[in-house]
Amino acid sequence: MALINIKIEGQPYQVEEGLTILEAARRCGYNIPSLCTYNHGECSLGSCRVCLVEATGARGLVASCVYPVNEGMEITISSPKAVEARRFSVELLLSNHNQNCQQCSKNGNCELLLVARQTGAREGVFQGAKTPVTVDEISPSIIRDTSKCILCGRCVARCQNAHGTGILGFENRGFATIVGPAGNRSFSDSPCLLCGQCVSVCPTGALMEKSEITKIDEAKKAGKFIVVQTAPAVRASLGEEFGMKIGTPVTGKMCAALRRLGFDRVYDTNFAADLTIMEEANELLARVKSNGVLPMITSCSPGWINYCEYYYGDQVDHLSSCKSPHEMEGAIIKSYFAEKNGIDPKNIFVVSIMPCTAKKFEKERPEMEVDGNRDVDCVLTTRELGDLIKRSGIDFAKLPDEDFDQDLVGTYTGAGVIFGVTGGVMEAALRTAYYVLEGKEYGPIEFHQVRGFDGIKEASFTLGGVDIKVAIAHGMKNAKPIMDDIRAGKSPYTFIEVMCCPGGCINGGGQSFVRPNLLPNEDVDILDTYKQLRANALYSEDERNTLRQSHNNPQVQQLYKEYLGEPNSHKAHELLHTHYQRDRVRFK
């Protein structure tokens, strides 16, 4: 890449050609106040006018997020003209904004609040009418409050870029413009996956998960026996809630925090991930042997299940009938665990800590219960757990490293840990499939063919004389061509892993926000690297684990021996399997 000479505030610099002023300035050590977090075209339309600067050769002030640097350009960020213009832009945005910042759940992560401070926006400069407000609190997953929306369009771009579903769009015109699902419907009344990717990118509190923190207080007051479980991806992100570097694994501190929050048992959903592998691998082998419906597709990701039901309802027979791991864990806690401990399942309250907003919806599905007991009672996102810990006055960084409770359903293998990253379920399944079909463990343990962040990954294996061709997709845009092939009857695959969010659960809609302008200690290219950093946290825990194949989980073996019989037994089906909707209505 050719280098060019520019000056910022009179100081000479060499930067790569083709960068925007904003990017170039950041590399030279200047953070121009901006609402756009350099997020690869998701928002960089230059329309908010927050990042205005003076640049030689340009007529008037320029939006630094879209204006490219060129040879000899002199950029001034601090001139009174630029300072006043940026402040003016922010004051205009604030004039149509709900200013209940204290109570807003985005407090602490709000980019609008940050630029208001940076630009010195004054109170009450523009007063007058405000755009009529819609607050959608109907879905169990996401709240949309248009009074906080600044019409930046990041959510619109993310939904379309990640999934091709384009649930969100701009509606109406001029002052009446809002962002929402078609017809200003609720997310519940649209074919929305509830994945929360829109929440991940919203700069304000206009899109937020629906908090369930108070349910825990209620359960405590009611004297419930509260069991908490954590998804693998949570440990790769939770530290970020407390200012730690992205990718810091915090498994030990998380366990310690959960114990101090008063949960009666602290378990890892990874136990159920191992259980999922036992059920799913055996389901696959049964389908292969009996000429059942193939390819079989994983069913761990509730956003993906929503996508399949809404857009490929005619193909739901390809989905594994396995419930997602946390639902399995809940069902086992309220049956096996309850029996062993002599606790009435009606008195057990299961809390799942998930990187996901769609899990909040999933737990509400009518089929997710056994004998009238809901599998899972409450789902908190990684961010909500961060809030809960802060609310309780726990100094997270100073906590000792502790372990999950080890009784009955406490152990887990490295195969379960990697469920949280794209390709992880496939790799875990392959480790066990190899053992079942070859009669021995796979020597190198790891299947690197299925790792990485390519949108669609493929690999072929011959295991015990059985040819297996697999594919992995993440982001529904990548699942679409695979599903179109299946519908056309020309899919070459045996087994497919699909995860809704790009990168898998480590980048789930419930994970900590990655906002470069709010993360001064991260590298400038953090948006390119954070997924890998979080994935590394999981792969390293897998490496450290002495047990690395799901079938070697001694407590899973015990569970089958004492309670379930064998994988896919009648009892296992009753507790661990589910069914899907063929004709889910897209627009209600």
Add this chain to the structure above:
Amino acid sequence: MAKLNEAAVKQINAIVDRHINDKTPLMMILSDIQKEYGYIPLEVQEIVSERTGLPVAEIYGVVTFYSFFSLKPKGKYIIGCCLGTACYVKGAQQIIDKFSELLAIKPGETTEDGLFTIDALRCIGACGIAPAVTINGTVYPKMSVDQVSKVIDSYRAKEA
């Protein structure tokens, strides 16, 4: 949500067929649907979405951006009141208000009997005869508030 009948689905698909190979077919498709089907409800937008691959939300955004497009059926007679600068200074606001008062609907709405819709138009290029009103293509030049009830009555008489 209401389901479209088979004939309507066929009609919409035929309109889409006309333009589907254009580089950017959406505006032409919506324009023809508005003219021929009369309005563009969400069920119709879903078909357009399936065919063009554009998200429903984006199509909905276009339909609600342009005042020419309508989400609801329009009346048999569409009263277009120009509110462009010239018409406005010549009292067009009072004229559209009078239509609203007599028909008991707001601009953009349709009377319950399905007979009249009031559309607020921006400049229609007839500034020389301001304030101008058009009803299904017929131009009423230099309208006055007093004429409004007579004009409405003339259309009601046609229906009687």
